[in-house]
Amino acid sequence: MSSLSDRIEAYLMHLLLHSQDGCIEVRRAEVADRFACVPSQVTYVLATRFTPERGFYVESRRGGGGYIRIVARHPRPEASGLQAVWQRIGRSLTSGQAEGLLRSLEQGGLLTRRQAALMRQALRQEADWAEPPLCDLLRAAVIKGMLLMLSSSPDGRDRIG
Amino acid sequence: MSSLSDRIEAYLMHLLLHSQDGCIEVRRAEVADRFACVPSQVTYVLATRFTPERGFYVESRRGGGGYIRIVARHPRPEASGLQAVWQRIGRSLTSGQAEGLLRSLEQGGLLTRRQAALMRQALRQEADWAEPPLCDLLRAAVIKGMLLMLSSSPDGRDRIG
DNA sequence: ACCGCAAGGTCAAAGAAGGTCAAAGGAGGA
DNA sequence: TCCTCCTTTGACCTTCTTTGACCTTGCGGT
Structure with a gap:
């Protein structure tokens, strides 16, 4: 494979x-x-x-x-956690930077393959219709939103019920 | 056949x-x-x-x-209310629209208080630095990213607890 | 300097997938 | 019947990977 x-x-x-x-x-x-x-x-x-x-x-x-x-450029994301990664993302992210980030998060075990795939899709869908530099701004916004949601409830325990 | x-x-x-x-x-x-x-x-x-x-x-x-x-997107076949909402969000969202959306999701039990609060914070941080119409685009992007992650969690986190 | 070995670099050809598109086939409805 | 929509096929295209022959650079010894 x-x-x-x-x-x-x-x-x-x-x-x-x-x-x-x-x-x-x-x-x-x-x-x-x-x-x-x-x-x-x-x-x-x-x-x-x-x-x-x-x-x-x-x-x-x-x-x-x-x-x-x-x-x-993003040393050891798996050691610092999603929150830290999130903080390092600025306001703009090229598609290559996003892909590199997703890969290293996946490799580091912070994202499952499925999560990474979903995020890739969302990035394409939400950002690729726009031209640079707008698409890069959107990408950063989408990915930060997604990471925030993930990191705030890594295993669903944050449900208040 | x-x-x-x-x-x-x-x-x-x-x-x-x-x-x-x-x-x-x-x-x-x-x-x-x-x-x-x-x-x-x-x-x-x-x-x-x-x-x-x-x-x-x-x-x-x-x-x-x-x-x-x-x-x-849904490992479980149950339809999610979040998904429907997510699909209806366009490319742009004013802060008023966003707030209304979050409030109704929260009241409908699709978002916990904490999740809604988190999303509000993210929206402010990621979108409010920009002027209209850019900030509205960013808001839509952030919120869609967040809703997507919530609604596609494999552990059914998005169901009402 | 010069020579020779020990790296790494380049590039193009061959191979291994998946993608496209348009034409042909088939089932059902007006 | 004829028309339309969905399926099936196959020829041809694009992208990514793998390999190997040949090139360049740096170091150490003579």
């Missing part, structure tokens, strides 16, 4: 989420080895998933002692 | 009902295979039966590891 790229993404995301500062260093060849694939596969994953648009930046160096460093 | 489309619909619905969270992932080619039909038949069923109006969202991805994900 999940593709090789997805598994590599999950692996790197896992490392990021468990890092102290939302910043990791890996060797391309090592990662490729772990997943028994060609090194350029790792490059592909970095290029398609860990983009600045989604809130990551990647630097690397070649030659002996070379490395790839991935830095997350 | 149930048509092929009906049988495919029934099959997918069966999977949904037996899923824990009202969210399934299938491969188009596999489903087509099971019913010995062309893949586009599955697309047809999705397009005609699993529509947003009927309470379903469909997400898909192409390429290797591609899939079709179907999400039911």
